[in-house]
Amino acid sequence: MFHSLDAILGPAYFWxxxxxxxxxxxxxxxxRHPINGAIHLIGVMLxxxxxxxxxNSPFLAVLQxxxxxxxxxMLVVFVIMVLNQAKEHTIPVFDWxxxxxxxxxxxxxxxxxxxxxxxxxxxxxxxxxxxxxxSPLSDQGSSSVYFSAVDAGEGATYAWEFGDKTSGGGRSIxxxxxxxxxxTAKLTVSGAKEAAKNGTASxxxxxVAVPRGEIGLLSATMFDTRAQGPGYYLLFELIGVLLLxxxxxxxxxxxxxxxxxxxxEPAHSEGHH
Numbered sequence: 527m528f529h530s531l532d533a534i535l536g537p538a539y540f541w542x543x544x545x546x547x548x549x550x551x552x553x554x555x556x557x558r559h560p561i562n563g564a565i566h567l568i569g570v571m572l573x574x575x576x577x578x579x580x581x582n583s584p585f586l587a588v589l590q591x592x593x594x595x596x597x598x599x600m601l602v603v604f605v606i607m608v609l610n611q612a613k614e615h616t617i618p619v620f621d622w623x624x625x626x627x628x629x630x631x632x633x634x635x636x637x638x639x640x641x642x643x644x645x646x647x648x649x650x651x652x653x654x655x656x657x658x659x660x661s662p663l664s665d666q667g668s669s670s671v672y673f674s675a676v677d678a679g680e681g682a683t684y685a686w687e688f689g690d691k692t693s694g695g696g697r698s699i700x701x702x703x704x705x706x707x708x709x710t711a712k713l714t715v716s717g718a719k720e721a722a723k724n725g726t727a728s729x730x731x732x733x734v735a736v737p738r739g740e741i742g743l744l745s746a747t748m749f750d751t752r753a754q755g756p757g758y759y760l761l762f763e764l765i766g767v768l769l770l771x772x773x774x775x776x777x778x779x780x781x782x783x784x785x786x787x788x789x790x791e792p793a794h795s796e797g798h799h
Contacts, residue, residue, distance in 0.1 A: 547573035560606040681718065
């Protein structure tokens, strides 16, 4: 979506949106007034929309604004205004239950950092003693990878196996990978007049297939249930369980509040007849 962002502006925008999201999240935890908490939550959702846009996912970015920051938050603010809730002074900001509840986000944050560190680890390695492969010579930052072989002279043929069950021929060729992952490409050179220029070589590298908002590519990446997949579908299941627990907890608290409410005293008439 933002193809013109360079190596400086891209990280700058990311840290800007990430910082706003973290600050708004902290403000949401510390807010004593429901309206202030709702405004902070809107800030978190808008910041997430900006991050989705930076990740070349305009479809998710627009949905984040229309559905979450728009429709859902409008409903939440409307309910708060109807209930006319003021600042909360009876319930403490933090208690033992909230401190215990911090364990889950801390664990998820540590897992996210560990996954990110693993994903950013260099995977490139080459098995090319004869020096047959000119490109690629490093991990790739896109799904389109340029393959090139050393010129073996007239009559030589070049056969590529791209590591995703597809193949091609030619000294130089471009190949687009449908999914992100680590691939091992193999080159076989034959028919060269010099025997030293015949042989096989392979390179292992990472390719990043970025879904650019298309629903098909987006769903194939987010709901990839393979063992070697990213596992994003587990996040949907976890969020579903958390939302179900939140609904059950809200019903239990509301029922307890109704049962403990004092009975209303009957109105007394001002005069006697």
